[in-house]
Every structure is written in C-alpha cells, then in structure tokens.
Amino acid sequence: MTHYTTIVVGGGQAGLSASYYLQQQDINHVVLEKHTLTHTWRSQRWDAFCLVTPNWQCALPGYPYTGNEPHGFMTKDQIIDYLDGFIAKVNAPTKEGVAVQRMTARPEGGYLLNTSKGDFTADHVIIASGGYHTPIIPRLAERLPTQITQIHSEQYRNPQALPEGAVLVVGSGQSGAQIAEDLHLAGRKVYLAVGDAPRCARLYRGKDVVDWLAQMGYYDIGVDTHPLREGVRDNTNHYVTGRDGGRDIDLRRFAHEGMQLFGRLESLEGTTLKFACDLGANLEAADAVYNRINASIDKYIAEHSIDAPIGTPYTPLWAPKEERSELELTASAITSVIWCIGFQPDFSWVDVPVFNGRSYPGHTRGVTARQGLYFLGLPWLHTWGSGRFSGVARDAQYVVQHLAATGLCRERQQAV
Structure with a gap:
C-alpha cells in the first residue's frame, strides 16, 4: 500500500492549484484524477461555449492570462489551450484514470483511500473534485x-x-x-x-x-x-x-x-x-x-x-x-x-463525518474540523471566485499553508 503525505482528489484547476502550492512547500503528494486532467472542461462544454467573465480574471497560480485580449472572453478551444499550459507549468505528480471509491479515517491517524487502482494512505487529503457531480x-x-x-x-x-x-x-x-x-x-x-x-x-x-x-x-x-x-x-x-x-x-x-x-x-x-x-x-x-x-x-x-x-x-x-x-x-x-437545471454534489464516497444535514461539507475556507481533511474548488468556498479561475489560487494557497503549518506542529509534538 502506497503512502503519501498528501493526496489530492481531483485533477481540475483546483487540484492542480493545490499541487502548485504543495510543490512550493516541498510536500510529498499525488493528484488522483478519475478521468484525465481538466476533464470537465473538455467533455462537458458545448461547441460555442466561452467564458462569461473577462480573460483578465484567469489567474491560476503562477499562470495568469497573458494574451492580447484581457477584456475578451476565451472560447472553449482557447480555454483548453490555457489549461494545457497550466498543466505543463504545474507538472503535478498525477495518477490519471484512478477513481476514489471510498475514503475513511484511519485509527492511527490520516486516511485510507480505496480506489479503482488499489489502496492508498495519506496524512492529509485535499478533496478538489468540485461540487457539480450528478446531473x-x-x-x-x-x-x-x-x-x-x-x-x-x-x-x-x-x-x-x-x-x-x-x-x-x-x-x-x-x-x-x-x-x-x-x-x-x-x-x-x-x-x-x-x-x-x-x-x-x-x-x-x-x-x-x-x-x-x-x-x-x-x-x-x-x-x-x-x-x-x-x-x-x-x-x-x-x-x-x-x-x-x-x-x-x-x-x-x-x-x-x-x-x-x-x-x-x-x-x-x-x-x-x-x-x-x-x-x-x-x-x-x-x-x-x-x-x-x-x-x-x-x-x-x-x-x-x-x-x-x-x-x-x-x-x-x-x-x-x-x-x-x-x-x-x-x-x-x-x-x-x-x-438545464444543474447538478448535485456527490460526496457519498467520503466516509468521514464532516457533512451537514444537506450533505454539504462543513468547513472554514476549506478547512474541516477533521485533522488533515480539506476541500477546494467548491462554489463560494470562501469568495465568489472560489470555484472559478479567478479565486481558486487564493483558496489553494490558504489550504496548503494551513496543511503545512498543522503538519509541522504535529511533527514537533511527535518529536517531543
């Protein structure tokens, strides 16, 4: 069974943003993606789709929009090109085609993830699979x-x-x-x-x-x-x-x-x-x-x-x-x-008691009450931009800083 310090579930812009900051902190991690990186943008958008917010708001970490139309609106193909550039920039340690089927807390601390490609354990888990799952x-x-x-x-x-x-x-x-x-x-x-x-x-x-x-x-x-x-x-x-x-x-x-x-x-x-x-x-x-x-x-x-x-x-x-x-x-x-009446979130695979009566994870800026468990990429996780290109970087940085700080504190306690 492979162990990582941190496992990120979801390889969209949120999961990749988390990897960007985890690499800055030199934290051992892997991104598990059920399909392929940024799959949703490629498979769930119609041909004439374009952004409804100006291009200048595309501010993924380390990869802001630098094109010639900051006040324009990228088309589907342009968005995919932008995301491909971000994927290359982050160069995240990734396992694609891996579906997390169940996640539980381990008695000794950390988490166990049962997946379609075997079991993994981690001290920390960042769930970055978004909030739009079931049509x-x-x-x-x-x-x-x-x-x-x-x-x-x-x-x-x-x-x-x-x-x-x-x-x-x-x-x-x-x-x-x-x-x-x-x-x-x-x-x-x-x-x-x-x-x-x-x-x-x-x-x-x-x-x-x-x-x-x-x-x-x-x-x-x-x-x-x-x-x-x-x-x-x-x-x-x-x-x-x-x-x-x-x-x-x-x-x-x-x-x-x-x-x-x-x-x-x-x-x-x-x-x-x-x-x-x-x-x-x-x-x-x-x-x-x-x-x-x-x-x-x-x-x-x-x-x-x-x-x-x-x-x-x-x-x-x-x-x-x-x-x-x-x-x-x-x-x-x-x-x-x-x-066209939306989606419902599906976190049924997360067998950890962090959800409210509406099956929404309880958290503060993505930090849950359970040691080492975080959420990223949810709409209004913290601000309007949390589920978008404009605000996910700020959220990811906050979550990773919290993760790094609490992980360091725990290591110090164990050393004492």
Missing part, C-alpha cells in the same frame, strides 16, 4: 414520449447534433440561457421554461460590469462577511454571455424575436406539460437584480466622483400578455428536451 433530471422525464430525445446540458454540443424540430430547454440559468440562445441563433424553434435565475448587464457606464464589481471589492468579500453569509452558496449564477465579444442575455428580446417563454415546469399529464404561472414574475425579478447591480455601480461612481458615461435603468421591450400554463408536446412539434 439533475426530474422524474417526469421518465414519462416523456420515447421518440423525444432527452439530454442534460453537459451533453449538449450544438444545434446540428439534435433531431430536426422544436427544442424545449428547461432552466434559464447560465447554461440554459446560453444554450437557448445558441439554438435561437441557429434558427431553431425554442421553448424555454424560465426559472428564478437572476441576470446582469455585460457593459454598463463604459466598462464591463465585472470590472466595476472588481473595482468595488465585491470579489474579495468572504462568505463569512457576505450579507447572506453561507446562504450565498445557494444563489443561482447570473446569466450573461461572453459570446461575440460579450453582451447581455435578454430573454424578453428572444421572446420578441419568436422564442416561446413559459414559467417553471411543474408536471406532465399525458403529453401535456404543465407550467407555473410565474413567467412574468421571474422576468421581473431577473430585471430587478440587473437594475440593482447597476444602481450599486451608480452609487460607487457618484461616491468616488468617477467620470463615466451616463447610465439608465433597463426598460423591458416585451412582456407576456398572459401566463400560459400548458404545452402539448405533439402540437408543438418538440423533438428534443435539454435539461
């Missing part, structure tokens, strides 16, 4: 007509890969809104079930909204000081796009152009889908967040006497005349359904 697909999907193609957002690639006919997209978060746009731009008939996801502007008063929020210190706010505290982890990401240089996603404009919008999908009766009558309320709530963010930028500009172009609140260009609660599948010629 969410509702049970009503089982009762849809068998001739309808059903996929999850992680399986979507392009409009041409779907059967001819209309497409129902369920969910209007970042993936749902962008996939609906991708289909709409390709001339497909799109039905969109709109949820409660908020939205934000791409550009406002002369700059990208992300630039303003960074200048305002928003991305430095920790979950411990955020007004919502840990509740912020339940927030849905704002929908916006970096496509074609970046722009707003306005579902009202799509509706004006022919996309069919409905409220939240509730049930299926025979071949008739039933929707909540909340489309108008959901659109208004998304617009309210949009205007509220812009208003906070207005306030900041005024307080700091910044010379910037005048801004105006968003004015809706379309509103539903009535709430439609039903959609008959045959009459609407829907041949495909894309489920």
Whole structure:
C-alpha cells in the first residue's frame, strides 16, 4: 500500500492549484484524477461555449492570462489551450484514470483511500473534485414520449447534433440561457421554461460590469462577511454571455424575436406539460437584480466622483400578455428536451463525518474540523471566485499553508 503525505482528489484547476502550492512547500503528494486532467472542461462544454467573465480574471497560480485580449472572453478551444499550459507549468505528480471509491479515517491517524487502482494512505487529503457531480433530471422525464430525445446540458454540443424540430430547454440559468440562445441563433424553434435565475448587464457606464464589481471589492468579500453569509452558496449564477465579444442575455428580446417563454415546469399529464404561472414574475425579478447591480455601480461612481458615461435603468421591450400554463408536446412539434437545471454534489464516497444535514461539507475556507481533511474548488468556498479561475489560487494557497503549518506542529509534538 502506497503512502503519501498528501493526496489530492481531483485533477481540475483546483487540484492542480493545490499541487502548485504543495510543490512550493516541498510536500510529498499525488493528484488522483478519475478521468484525465481538466476533464470537465473538455467533455462537458458545448461547441460555442466561452467564458462569461473577462480573460483578465484567469489567474491560476503562477499562470495568469497573458494574451492580447484581457477584456475578451476565451472560447472553449482557447480555454483548453490555457489549461494545457497550466498543466505543463504545474507538472503535478498525477495518477490519471484512478477513481476514489471510498475514503475513511484511519485509527492511527490520516486516511485510507480505496480506489479503482488499489489502496492508498495519506496524512492529509485535499478533496478538489468540485461540487457539480450528478446531473439533475426530474422524474417526469421518465414519462416523456420515447421518440423525444432527452439530454442534460453537459451533453449538449450544438444545434446540428439534435433531431430536426422544436427544442424545449428547461432552466434559464447560465447554461440554459446560453444554450437557448445558441439554438435561437441557429434558427431553431425554442421553448424555454424560465426559472428564478437572476441576470446582469455585460457593459454598463463604459466598462464591463465585472470590472466595476472588481473595482468595488465585491470579489474579495468572504462568505463569512457576505450579507447572506453561507446562504450565498445557494444563489443561482447570473446569466450573461461572453459570446461575440460579450453582451447581455435578454430573454424578453428572444421572446420578441419568436422564442416561446413559459414559467417553471411543474408536471406532465399525458403529453401535456404543465407550467407555473410565474413567467412574468421571474422576468421581473431577473430585471430587478440587473437594475440593482447597476444602481450599486451608480452609487460607487457618484461616491468616488468617477467620470463615466451616463447610465439608465433597463426598460423591458416585451412582456407576456398572459401566463400560459400548458404545452402539448405533439402540437408543438418538440423533438428534443435539454435539461438545464444543474447538478448535485456527490460526496457519498467520503466516509468521514464532516457533512451537514444537506450533505454539504462543513468547513472554514476549506478547512474541516477533521485533522488533515480539506476541500477546494467548491462554489463560494470562501469568495465568489472560489470555484472559478479567478479565486481558486487564493483558496489553494490558504489550504496548503494551513496543511503545512498543522503538519509541522504535529511533527514537533511527535518529536517531543
């Protein structure tokens, strides 16, 4: 049985960032990856995918973005090139194709990891496998007509890969809104079930909204000081796009152009889908967040006497005349359904009592109450950027520094 001082589970940007700092501390370690390094970016993104945050926020440790478009948005191929460069930069000790099946605490200290390629032990474990593991697909999907193609957002690639006919997209978060746009731009008939996801502007008063929020210190706010505290982890990401240089996603404009919008999908009766009558309320709530963010930028500009172009609140260009609660599948010629309602975390393999009643790991900045067990790469692990290229380096550095300090203290105690 092979023993390491530290085992990192997961070979995405979080796991590789951990390896970067572990190497700086000269800590013996290995990165175990179920598939291949940065697998998710290569296998779970559609062809037209691009970042929704500016390239300058790509700040992986020792490997910041250095291209010619800091305020642009990398496409899928460019992201993979960036990650390939990071992989080469870190040169992490890695075992690919190794799935961790169970992890338990050892009576003598440290952890035992049972994997698809044998057992390993470690004094410390950093779980960096992210928080998006199991695609969410509702049970009503089982009762849809068998001739309808059903996929999850992680399986979507392009409009041409779907059967001819209309497409129902369920969910209007970042993936749902962008996939609906991708289909709409390709001339497909799109039905969109709109949820409660908020939205934000791409550009406002002369700059990208992300630039303003960074200048305002928003991305430095920790979950411990955020007004919502840990509740912020339940927030849905704002929908916006970096496509074609970046722009707003306005579902009202799509509706004006022919996309069919409905409220939240509730049930299926025979071949008739039933929707909540909340489309108008959901659109208004998304617009309210949009205007509220812009208003906070207005306030900041005024307080700091910044010379910037005048801004105006968003004015809706379309509103539903009535709430439609039903959609008959045959009459609407829907041949495909894309489920864009997110993922659930799956840490069932971690047999260590560190989870709360919602199966979420209890931690402070990734440090759990169990000696030597850490988490990295979770959304809002500490800040907004924790699960992204912009903030994972800071989290990884903090976790590794804590690991190194506690490991040194333990060695000193054992020596005494």
